[in-house]
Amino acid sequence: MKKNEKIYVAGHTGLVGSALMRKLQGVGYHNLLYKTFDEVDLCNQNAVNKFFAEHRPEYVFLAAAKVGGIKANSDFPAQFIYENLMISANVIHAAYRFGVKKLLFLGSSCIYPRLCPQPIGEEYLLTGSLEKTNEPYALAKIAGINLCQSYNKQYGTDFISCMPTNLYGPGDNFDLETSHVLPALLAKMYHACCTNAPEVTIWGTGKALREFLFVDDLAEAAVFLMQHYSSSEPINVGVGQDISIAELAHKIKEIVGFKGELLFDTTKPDGTPRKLLNVDKLHALGWKAKVSLEDGIRKTLTWYKTITNNQNYILFSRIFLNY
Numbered sequence: 001m002k003k004n005e006k007i008y009v010a011g012h013t014g015l016v017g018s019a020l021m022r023k024l025q026g027v028g029y030h031n032l033l034y035k036t037f038d039e040v041d042l043c044n045q046n047a048v049n050k051f052f053a054e055h056r057p058e059y060v061f062l063a064a065a066k067v068g069g070i071k072a073n074s075d076f077p078a079q080f081i082y083e084n085l086m087i088s089a090n091v092i093h094a095a096y097r098f099g100v101k102k103l104l105f106l107g108s109s110c111i112y113p114r115l116c117p118q119p120i121g122e123e124y125l126l127t128g129s130l131e132k133t134n135e136p137y138a139l140a141k142i143a144g145i146n147l148c149q150s151y152n153k154q155y156g157t158d159f160i161s162c163m164p165t166n167l168y169g170p171g172d173n174f175d176l177e178t179s180h181v182l183p184a185l186l187a188k189m190y191h192a193c194c195t196n197a198p199e200v201t202i203w204g205t206g207k208a209l210r211e212f213l214f215v216d217d218l219a220e221a222a223v224f225l226m227q228h229y230s231s232s233e234p235i236n237v238g239v240g241q242d243i244s245i246a247e248l249a250h251k252i253k254e255i256v257g258f259k260g261e262l263l264f265d266t267t268k269p270d271g272t273p274r275k276l277l278n279v280d281k282l283h284a285l286g287w288k289a290k291v292s293l294e295d296g297i298r299k300t301l302t303w304y305k306t307i308t309n310n311q312n313y314i315l316f317s318r319i320f321l322n323y
Contacts, residue, residue, distance in 0.1 A: 001029075001059055001102070001226055008033040008057035010042065010091055011064030016106055016164075018171040019219035020061050027223070033057050043086040045093075052094040060095050060103040061222060062088070062144075070133045070203070070271050072178040077136040084140030092147045096157055104226050105148050105161040107141045107234060109211075109275055110134050112163075119278035122163070122234050131272045149232040158230055162222065165238035165277050169215035169296060170303035182212055185249055186301060189258040190308070199261040200253075203268035206246030211238050211276050214296035217289045224287045238277035239289040245270075255297050 011017035012034035040051045066083040095103045113128030148159035173179045174187040221237045
C-alpha cells in the first residue's frame with residue numbers, strides 16, 4: 001500500500017473511520033477518498049457503483065456500519081440487519097467489480113456464539129447460537145465475512161476481515177439511547193459529576209465480562225493487517241484481557257471523579273456473559289495493543305469534554321452514527 005495510492009475509508013466520520021483517517025494521515029498516506037452519508041448512501045447500490053467507477057480506489061477500509069448498544073439493537077433490529085447487509089454487499093461487490101487491490105472488512109466480536117469457550121478463537125465462528133440482543137447485527141457481520149471469503153474463492157480477490165473487540169475512544173457515540181457500555185458509563189458519570197447527582201444507574205448485574213480496545217490501536221492494527229495479512233480467514237483484534245462491567249464502572253467513576261453511588265438495575269439484560277478474544281494469531285504476526293484501559297479512558301474523557309463544551313453537543317450526540 002504505497003503512500004500515493006488511492007485509499008477509500010468507508011465510514012470516515014465514525015469511531016473507527018475517523019481513527020483510520022488519523023492513522024493513515026499520520027503515517028503519510030495523502031491520497032485518501034471519503035464521502036459522507038449524504039454524498040454516497042452505501043445502502044444504495046447505484047450510488048456505490050457510481051462512486052467506485054468515478055474514483056477507482058485501489059484499497060478499501062470498510063468501516064461503515066450501523067452500530068449501537070443493547071438497547072439500540074433491541075429497538076431497531078430491522079435497521080441493524082438491513083443497513084449492515086446492504087453496506088457490506090454493495091461495497092464488497094463494487095470493490096470486486098472495479099478492481100480494488102485489497103479490502104479490509106471490519107467485523108465485530110459479537111459474531112461469535114453467546115456461550116463460547118474463552119478466550120474466543122477465530123475457529124469458533126458459527127459453532128453455536130448467537131446472543132439474541134444483537135443477533136441481527138451479528139448475522140450481517142457474518143455475512144460480510146462470508147462475502148469476502150466467497151469473492152476470494154470465486155474471483156481471486158484479496159479481501160480480508162478482522163474482528164475487533166469492544167471499541168471506545170475519540171469519535172465515539174455518547175447518546176445514552178444508542179451508545180455502547182463504556183461511552184454510556186463515561187457520559188452518565190461525567191454529567192452526574194457536573195450536576196452533583198447522588199447516584200448513577202447501570203444496566204444489568206455488572207457481572208458480565210468485556211474486553212476493551214482503544215480505537216486508535218485498532219486503526220494501527222488495521223493498517224498493519226492491510227500490509228501484512230492476506231487470508232480468507234478472519235483475524236481477531238483485541239488486547240487479550242477483560243474486565244467486569246462493575247469493575248469498569250468503578251474505574252470510570254474514579255477517573256471522572258464522581259462521588260455518588262453506583263446502582264445496578266438487575267431487571268435489565270447483561271448480554272453475553274463473557275466475550276474475550278484470543279489474539280494469539282495477531283500477536284504471532286507481530287502486532288500488540290499499546291494503550292492501557294486507564295490511559296484510553298482518560299484520552300476519551302478529554303475528547304468528550306471538548307464536545308460537551310460545544311453548543312451543538314446535544315444535536316451531535318443525537319445524530320452521530322458510524323457511517
